Amino acid sequence: MFRKLIRASLFAALGMTAVLLAYGSVTASPAADEKLPDISEIMKKGHNKTEGYVAKINAAVKDGKWEDAQKYAKTLAFFGENLGKNKPPKGDAASWKKLTDKYAESTKAALKATDDKDAKALKAALNINCKACHDAHK
Ligand code: HEC
Known part of the structure; x- marks a missing residue:
């Protein structure tokens, strides 16, 4: 009982x-009341080489599992929308806004590409310039 x-x-x-x-x-x-994901969490969950959402999206697409890819892309896009709401450890605010806007756009484009089942557009969207942002703000 x-x-x-x-x-x-x-x-x-x-x-x-x-x-x-x-x-x-x-x-x-x-x-x-949901807490804003911080930069570290977004980076780790989004971009870990094997466990991150980008890796999961690519693996799902490789297996032809577009619905799974779409699910992961939704979370990535949610992170994308929220990255810019955080304050970076360094760098000026205007540059941070520009680069995080770009990141939000890329992750949104990735979500659209999974909606459209468009592998080429997905690859282009996920071609994110990590270094440009890390050099300025990490
Ligand atoms: C728009 C800016 C931006 C972009 C684009 C970006 N990053 Fe980051 N990333 C950061 C910042 C800022 C930090 C430092 C966070 C901190 O120290 O609090 C970081 C930290 C990280 C970390 C360390 C996380 C931790 O705390 O252990 C990893 C891993 C990482 N990024 C991977 C990536 C990869 C891979 C890409 C490209 C696919 C990428 N990032 C693109 C801003 C960005």
Whole structure:
């Protein structure tokens, strides 16, 4: 009986998490009380060589799994929208705005490319100039 109860609440918690995750990725905008992802989190989750969203998008496309690619691209685009809301460790504000706007555009274009199942456009969108921004702001 007790164990059943625990299991039920565990499922409820999992369900809530799934709903929250789905909400975040579909609308590409956080709930009011959701914390802004910081630069480090965006970089690690977005661009880790094997576990990052870019790697996941590319792997999914390689397997012809466009729906998975689209799901990852949604989160990447959400990160893209939020990067510029952070304050970089160094560099001037105008340059940060320009480069983060560009990053937001690229990640948005990547999402559109997965919507269109367009591998060429996806590759172009994900050709992000990491170094330009790191040199100025990291
Ligand atoms: C618009 C600016 C911008 C772009 C574009 C950008 N980065 Fe970054 N990245 C940063 C900043 C700023 C930091 C430093 C964050 C800090 O120290 O708080 C950073 C840090 C990182 C880190 C270290 C994260 C950590 O805390 O361990 C990695 C890894 C990284 N970036 C990968 C990439 C890769 C790969 C690309 C290109 C595909 C890229 N970044 C493009 C701004 C950018």
